[in-house]
Amino acid sequence: MAAPTHLLALDQGTSSSRSIVFDRGGRIVAMAQREFKQIYPQPGWVEHDPLELWATQLATAREAMASAGLAARDIAAIGITNQRETTVVWNRRTGEPLHNAIVWQDRRTTATCAALRERGLEDLFRQRTGLLLDPYFSGTKLKWILDQVPGARAAAERGELAFGTVDSWLLWQLTRDQTGAAVHATDISNASRTLMLNVHTGQWDDDLLQALEVPREVLPSVCPSSHRYGHTSAALFGAPIAIGGVAGDQQSALFGQACFRAGLAKNTYGTGCFMLMHTGSACQLSAHGLVTTRAAQPAAAAQFALEGSVFIGGAVVQWLRDGLHAIDKSAAVQALAESVPDSGGVMFVPAFTGLGAPYWQPEARGAIVGLSRGSTVAHIARAALESIAFQSATLLQAMSRDAVAAGGVPVAELRVDGGACVNDLLMQFQADLLGVPVVRPRVIETTALGAAYLAGLSSGIYGGLEELSALWQVERRFEPRMPRDRVAELMGHWEHAVRQTMAS
Numbered sequence: 001m002a003a004p005t006h007l008l009a010l011d012q013g014t015s016s017s018r019s020i021v022f023d024r025g026g027r028i029v030a031m032a033q034r035e036f037k038q039i040y041p042q043p044g045w046v047e048h049d050p051l052e053l054w055a056t057q058l059a060t061a062r063e064a065m066a067s068a069g070l071a072a073r074d075i076a077a078i079g080i081t082n083q084r085e086t087t088v089v090w091n092r093r094t095g096e097p098l099h100n101a102i103v104w105q106d107r108r109t110t111a112t113c114a115a116l117r118e119r120g121l122e123d124l125f126r127q128r129t130g131l132l133l134d135p136y137f138s139g140t141k142l143k144w145i146l147d148q149v150p151g152a153r154a155a156a157e158r159g160e161l162a163f164g165t166v167d168s169w170l171l172w173q174l175t176r177d178q179t180g181a182a183v184h185a186t187d188i189s190n191a192s193r194t195l196m197l198n199v200h201t202g203q204w205d206d207d208l209l210q211a212l213e214v215p216r217e218v219l220p221s222v223c224p225s226s227h228r229y230g231h232t233s234a235a236l237f238g239a240p241i242a243i244g245g246v247a248g249d250q251q252s253a254l255f256g257q258a259c260f261r262a263g264l265a266k267n268t269y270g271t272g273c274f275m276l277m278h279t280g281s282a283c284q285l286s287a288h289g290l291v292t293t294r295a296a297q298p299a300a301a302a303q304f305a306l307e308g309s310v311f312i313g314g315a316v317v318q319w320l321r322d323g324l325h326a327i328d329k330s331a332a333v334q335a336l337a338e339s340v341p342d343s344g345g346v347m348f349v350p351a352f353t354g355l356g357a358p359y360w361q362p363e364a365r366g367a368i369v370g371l372s373r374g375s376t377v378a379h380i381a382r383a384a385l386e387s388i389a390f391q392s393a394t395l396l397q398a399m400s401r402d403a404v405a406a407g408g409v410p411v412a413e414l415r416v417d418g419g420a421c422v423n424d425l426l427m428q429f430q431a432d433l434l435g436v437p438v439v440r441p442r443v444i445e446t447t448a449l450g451a452a453y454l455a456g457l458s459s460g461i462y463g464g465l466e467e468l469s470a471l472w473q474v475e476r477r478f479e480p481r482m483p484r485d486r487v488a489e490l491m492g493h494w495e496h497a498v499r500q501t502m503a504s
Contacts, residue, residue, distance in 0.1 A: 004076040007456050008065065008241070009448035010057055012082045012166050013249065014103065014271040015318075017056035019064040020448040021075075024461060026471045028445060029070075032063035039100060044107040044353065047100035050088045053166060054173045058236065065237070072239035077459035078174075078232065079245035079451030081252040082166040084193045087141035089152070089218070090169070092162050092184075095176060098149050101166070102141040105272075105311060105353045109140035110362045116140075121211055128208055130192070130199040130285060130292025132360055136309065138165060139195030139212045146214070156215045163218040165190045167246050174232045174243060183243075187225040189251035192294035197222070199292060200283055202302060225251070225296040226454040245454025247296040249447045250274040254305060255296040256450030257415045257441065258472035260465045265399065265411045267392055268447065269420035272356070273313035275395040276305045277403065277411060284406050288398035289358025296450065298457050298465070306402055308357035308395035312350040312366075314420040316384045319350070326377045334423050337382035345370040347497035348383035355501065358398045364501040370493075385426055390494040393433040413437045417446040424478075432482035433491070442473045 005024040011017070018033040034056040039047040065075070085104035090097045102108070113133040116122070122133050131137055142163050146153045155161050162172065168186045176182035191197045191204075196214060198205040204219055223229065225247040231240035247255060250268060254276045257266040262280035267273060278295055283304050285292055295303040312319075317333050320326045327333055347369050349355075354362035368380060400410035413436050420426060421440055431438040443449055456462045 004074050005461060006068070006070055006075055007452040007461065008061060008075045008078045009451040010061060010078060010080045010170060011249070011448040011451065012053060012057050012080070012170060014083045014105070017053065017060050018448065019057070019060040020445060020452070021064050021068045021070065022449065022452045026443060026449055026452070028443065030064045030068035032060040032067065034060055046103040046106045046353070048086065048103055050090070050097040050101045050169055053101065054170065057170060062237070072237040072241050075241050076461050077242040077244035077455035079453070079455035080167050080170055080243065081247055081249050081447050081451035082170065082190070084165055084190055084248035084250065085136055085138045085141070086166050087138045087145070087163070088166065088169040089142065089145045089161055089163050090172070092160055093180065095172070095180070098152055098161065099145050102144065104136055106141065107135045107353055107362050109135040109144055112140045112143060116211065124211070125195060125208065126285070128198050128205050129195055130283065131195055132291060133195075134360060135362055136356065137193055137195045139208070139214065142214055142218070143212050156218045159217040161218050162220070164220050165193070165248075167248070168220045171229060171243065171246065174236065175230045177233055183230045184220045185223050185229060186220045187223055187227070187246040187296070188294045189225055189248045189296050190246070191222045193248060199294060202294070224298065224300055226298040226457040228458055242459060244456070244458035245451050247451060247454055250276055250307065251293070251296040251305065252450035252454070253417055253447040254278065254450070255453060256446030256448070257417060258469045259415065260469065263403070263408060263411070264415070265396070266415040266417065266446070269313055269388060269416065269418035271313060271315045273310035273388060273392050274307065275392060275399065276307045277399050279304045279306055282406070284402065286398070286402045287405060288401050289360060290395070290398055290402060291357065296454060298454065306399055308398060310391040310395065311353050311356045313388050313391070314418070315352070316348070316350040316387060317420070319352070320381055320384055326381055333381055333385060334425050336378050337385045338425055340376070340378045340382055343383040343386055344375055344379040345372065346375055346379045346383040347493055348380060348387045349497050349501045350384065350387055351501045355498070358394060359498065361502050367497065367501045369497045369500050385423070386429055388420060389426060389430040389433050390491070392430060393491065396434050411436060413439050415439050415441065417441065417444045427478045428481070431478040431480045433487055435480050435484065435487065437480070438478040439474055440476045440478070442475045
């Protein structure tokens with residue numbers, strides 16, 4: 001019997017769970033997707049049901065395999081990619097979650113972060129983790145669960161609880177056998193988003209754990225992104241399947257875009273927008289509001305990236321659909337936006353859950369400015385779409401400044417992926433604002449593709465990074481067309497609008 005060459009990527013995102021089967025050439029064979037409930041207990045709080053995350057992910061994996069006509073024996077390995085900072089704590093014996101998952105967008109630990117800063121710990125966290133003290137990251141979410149769930153802290157100290165980001169939660173569920181034994185692990189890219197990992201050494205840091213009051217007993221082991229994590233329980237798919245890759249969604253997309261060397265950058269247009277620039281083996285701290293993170297690592301050798309995160313990207317289109325009821329379906333936004341030649345002076349800053357990089361203003365809230373009697377819902381729709389590009393442009397500007405300061409060169413092109421990158425109007429406007437080409441690949445499901453590639457490396461499907469680089473192909477290049485003085489004028493209007501969201 002021929003050796004299996006198909007790869008199964010589990011892509012657990014913020015609004016849906018998806019599974020994609022790829023062939024050896026990185027082509028999509030089959031895909032399945034299911035949305036799940038978004039839980040908003042109070043303003044600024046966002047939660048998911050961990051059991052629903054697992055149920056939808058398992059269901060889509062089975063659906064994708066069935067659609068492809070494949071059985072477990074046909075899958076060489078599984079790769080997992082996930083919404084990163086979302087935090088789950090569960091009972092090691094029963095596997096039951098102690099609380100809903102606290103989502104990366106959640107802002108409930110703003111006061112905790114402020115208290116840590118008041119204690120003079122901001123520089124410690126910045127130097128050790130490459131991150132900022134912000135509610136975005138996992139560590140303060142974990143602390144909140146241990147503090148707020150009755151008996152949680154004592155149980156954690158007894159070694160009865162397990163913490164993980166969503167990758168660890170899925171890995172536990174996938175590998176759990178009849179005796180209850182399971183793999184409790186994470187990869188370096190996810191671990192580097194927790195505020196608990198020393199980004200330089202790749203190890204959990206005792207000083208940071210002490211500051212956050214987190215017992216080491218709850219933490220998963222940290223592995224390379226391409227690694228033999230174990231096998232799925234035979235009962236899940238009819239036979240065991242190797243799990244060979246794990247990476248946080250944005251590092252996975254960087255890998256799927258074949259950004260394997262310093263200076264290559266990508267932007268993912270999903271619920272949020274996430275721009276990463278590979279910095280090679282250099283751990284570079286940003287002077288312009290970005291964070292330093294571990295890139296997906298195919299081996300033990302450390303790889304780094306600079307990252308900027310926009311909290312509300314494609315989610316602004318969902319708000320137009322579900323909140324404003326301006327459109328019936330998300331795909332209709334381009335036609336509505338194109339029904340007017342421009343935004344008519346309207347600027348939309350979608351700071352629904354605060355502002356991420358490079359501003360880091362958790363208390364900021366959304367604003368629509370520049371309205372006149374002539375403004376229509378089409379102008380608002382166009383401004384909403386353009387807000388995605390404006391936010392991303394500020395990230396690239398910061399990234400290029402950091403690159404130049406480190407002796408490198410500004411980013412020469414931006415590789416793009418994610419659902420909203422199919423919008424040609426948005427991509428052209430993005431290229432205009434950036435002043436560099438925006439490049440869309442043939443396969444835009446690069447988050448899942450990166451996970452598949454990582455699994456393919458550990459299982460021997462691929463021989464190395466050069467082979468993966470050769471698989472990456474361009475679908476379209478968007479060249480900048482707007483005069484730079486007009487771009488400067490628009491960016492000035494944008495920064496003015498941003499300041500309105502911070503006004504108290």
